[in-house]
Amino acid sequence: MITIQGKGVSTGVAAGPLYFYQRAKGAFTRHEVEDREAEWLRFKEAQAKAIEQLGELAEKARAEAGDEAAMLFETHQMMCEDLDYEEAIEGFIKEQGLNAEAAVTDAGVIQAEAFAAMDDEYFKARSADVKDISGRIVGILMGVVQGGIDSPVPVILASDDLAPSETVQLDKSKILGFVTSGGSGSSHTAILARTMGIPAIIGVGDQLKEEYQGRDVIVDGGTGSVVLDADEDTRARLMKKRAEILKRQELLNQLKGLPNVSKDGQEIRVYCNIGNPEDVHAVLENDGGGIGLFRSEFLYLNCDDYPSEEYQFEAYKKVLSDMGGKEVVIRTLDIGADKMIEYFKLPHEENPALGNRALRICLNRPEIFKTQLRALYRASAFGRLSIMFPMVASVWEVREAKKMCELVKKELTAEGIPFSDEVDVGIMIETPAAAVISDRLAKEVDFFSIGTNDLTQYTLACDRQNNDLGRFFNAHHPAVLRLIKMACDNAHKEGIWCGICGELGADLELTELFLSIGLDELSVSPRAVLPLRQKVRETQVRVVREKLLADLLRDKNEL
Amino acid sequence: MKTFEYTITDPVGIHARPAGLLVKEIKSHAGSAVTITKGEKSVNALKLMALMQMGIKQGETITVSVEGGDEAATAAAIEAFLKANL
Numbered sequence: 001m002i003t004i005q006g007k008g009v010s011t012g013v014a015a016g017p018l019y020f021y022q023r024a025k026g027a028f029t030r031h032e033v034e035d036r037e038a039e040w041l042r043f044k045e046a047q048a049k050a051i052e053q054l055g056e057l058a059e060k061a062r063a064e065a066g067d068e069a070a071m072l073f074e075t076h077q078m079m080c081e082d083l084d085y086e087e088a089i090e091g092f093i094k095e096q097g098l099n100a101e102a103a104v105t106d107a108g109v110i111q112a113e114a115f116a117a118m119d120d121e122y123f124k125a126r127s128a129d130v131k132d133i134s135g136r137i138v139g140i141l142m143g144v145v146q147g148g149i150d151s152p153v154p155v156i157l158a159s160d161d162l163a164p165s166e167t168v169q170l171d172k173s174k175i176l177g178f179v180t181s182g183g184s185g186s187s188h189t190a191i192l193a194r195t196m197g198i199p200a201i202i203g204v205g206d207q208l209k210e211e212y213q214g215r216d217v218i219v220d221g222g223t224g225s226v227v228l229d230a231d232e233d234t235r236a237r238l239m240k241k242r243a244e245i246l247k248r249q250e251l252l253n254q255l256k257g258l259p260n261v262s263k264d265g266q267e268i269r270v271y272c273n274i275g276n277p278e279d280v281h282a283v284l285e286n287d288g289g290g291i292g293l294f295r296s297e298f299l300y301l302n303c304d305d306y307p308s309e310e311y312q313f314e315a316y317k318k319v320l321s322d323m324g325g326k327e328v329v330i331r332t333l334d335i336g337a338d339k340m341i342e343y344f345k346l347p348h349e350e351n352p353a354l355g356n357r358a359l360r361i362c363l364n365r366p367e368i369f370k371t372q373l374r375a376l377y378r379a380s381a382f383g384r385l386s387i388m389f390p391m392v393a394s395v396w397e398v399r400e401a402k403k404m405c406e407l408v409k410k411e412l413t414a415e416g417i418p419f420s421d422e423v424d425v426g427i428m429i430e431t432p433a434a435a436v437i438s439d440r441l442a443k444e445v446d447f448f449s450i451g452t453n454d455l456t457q458y459t460l461a462c463d464r465q466n467n468d469l470g471r472f473f474n475a476h477h478p479a480v481l482r483l484i485k486m487a488c489d490n491a492h493k494e495g496i497w498c499g500i501c502g503e504l505g506a507d508l509e510l511t512e513l514f515l516s517i518g519l520d521e522l523s524v525s526p527r528a529v530l531p532l533r534q535k536v537r538e539t540q541v542r543v544v545r546e547k548l549l550a551d552l553l554r555d556k557n558e559l
Numbered sequence: 560m561k562t563f564e565y566t567i568t569d570p571v572g573i574h575a576r577p578a579g580l581l582v583k584e585i586k587s588h589a590g591s592a593v594t595i596t597k598g599e600k601s602v603n604a605l606k607l608m609a610l611m612q613m614g615i616k617q618g619e620t621i622t623v624s625v626e627g628g629d630e631a632a633t634a635a636a637i638e639a640f641l642k643a644n645l
Contacts (some may be wrong), residue, residue, distance in 0.1 A: 071576050071579070072575075074579060075575045075576060075578075075579040075607075078579045078582055079607060079608060080582075082606060082607045082608045082609075083603070083606045083607075083609075084606050084609050085606055085608060111608050114608070114612050115611070116613065117606075118612065118614050119614070120572070120614055120616070121573060122571055122572075123574075123611060123612070123614055126611060129575070130608070157624050389592060556589060
């Protein structure tokens with residue numbers, strides 16, 4: 001068993017033989033051949049192969065669409081052995097000693113030009129037929145497989161990366177999944193895979209060896225792993241996962257387009273957390289109602305120096321326009337602690353979780369903050385933007401950040417750059433301080449979004465990165481849940497909305513409680529949207545509310 | 560040599576499909592060479608692309624000459640083909 005690790009860009013699990021995409025090695029060269037007779041025979045073989053292929057296509061067309069459809073390919077067959085065409089090729093090869101690829105191409109050009117010069121539209125268009133058959137014969141001469149796949153059974157298609165024209169011509173019925181050594185999440189291979197709903201793994205590099213051709217392989221687009229000759233346990237595990245994914249797919253089809261509303265009519269917005277503009281497709285695919293947390297850090301992590309306003313603007317604009325008017329909450333820079341960036345040259349801290357991070361950096365280094373806010377406001381003209389500040393502990397911090405927003409808006413107005421007047425500004429509630437003074441903070445902003453990961457770590461004094469804390473790190477701790485309720489109640493008193501964008505939002509054990517508390521929004525990973533929707537739709541809030549809120553007053557572990 | 564004239568009735572003229580079928584038809588009559596003439600230009604009717612490139616249109620009259628093999632039978636078969644297809 002060999003496991004190769006890449007980056008999954010389209011989810012799903014598939015198993016099948018690994019097959020390397022067959023393509024010509026670049027363009028052919030034009031040269032003189034030594035043995036003209038042998039070259040002529042090489043042409044005749046390719047011609048015969050082309051006629052055979054066209055015969056197969058004709059039969060396929062006949063079976064699918066009748067005699068008329070088959071006739072096109074039969075005519076092409078005859079064109080392949082047209083006397084003038086063949087004579088010209090023969091002359092180029094036998095008299096001039098030209099290689100077959102060049103001879104076929106030149107003879108094709110002569111015929112194509114003759115058709116193109118005719119005064120009738122129908123006959124002019126026949127020049128494309130000539131080019132088509134010449135292309136087919138040249139392809140055969142160069143060892144190209146039509147459509148890149150010559151396999152009787154569907155395969156896991158392997159390649160370096162596929163060009164757009166190649167993805168178009170692929171025989172889709174023959175592909176179970178993709179593995180590429182290069183590529184990016186927005187490459188055509190990735191896009192095609194997501195459209196087809198099959199797994200794709202990119203960037204496996206030179207671990208992908210042509211000698212693996214035909215070996216049994218299982219790909220997991222969720223984890224990005226490619227397993228060759230899987231042992232029994234691995235196969236069983238992955239096949240089980242495959243079954244679960246298919247079940248999820250079924251769920252998706254049933255729940256797509258339905259509202260997130262409980263049995264007794266209470267509605268909650270289910271949004272998505274994303275970290276990358278490419279994740280938008282997953283949001284839409286899973287029917288997310290908006291984006292509740294777009295982590296802007298990726299922009300900073302992808303660069304070797306501070307990302308420019310223009311660069312950020314393009315990224316925000318793309319997400320906003322791709323979301324087509326649905327709300328997108330973008331969180332301003334949240335680095336420090338576990339996410340360090342070299343060029344920020346932040347001094348080493350003994351206790352970075354409690355150190356100079358997130359909004360604190362932004363307020364201390366306003367030039368960085370201002371660049372981001374300018375990019376954000378400029379992008380606001382292209383969709384429905386909300387801006388969110390992380391790591392707030394005091395009212396003054398929010399006021400100072402808002403002042404910067406005002407300054408940016410004034411600048412943009414003076415420069416005549418358009419932006420939306422309806423950008424909401426909110427904060428994350430992730431410090432116990434913010435939750436405790438949420439009554440005051442609610443007067444300053446348009447919404448709260450509770451970051452339960454940090455809120456839990458700070459409330460329970462448990463480092464979230466420390467795996468040894470186990471049972472002490474209890475995200476269901478009543479202290480955390482009460483702070484959530486406190487923030488939500490205070491938000492509602494001021495008429496603003498309150499949501500959760502931490503991991504807890506997707507915790508189905510807590511969905512009933514969150515509905516009982518009256519949270520307005522849950523922002524979860526795209527994959528969690530539909531299971532959450534299902535849970536919401538099964539819940540009768542009236543029935544569970546009283547007991548669940550009473551439970552908040554004690555710890556389950558006390559019972 | 561056997562010769563006859565025929566006026567094309569097909570709206571597109573001698574296009575790919577009937578031209579292809581005509582080539583097939585001629586091939587089935589071994590030993591006969593068929594020439595199609597329009598005005599000054601003549602073409603061996605087995606040369607599919609050249610035949611198409613004559614651009615023979617509806618209402619135009621062609622002369623068909625058959626030489627060799629069973630000329631009478633070939634000419635009759637081709638005339639029947641033209642009536643049925645062109």
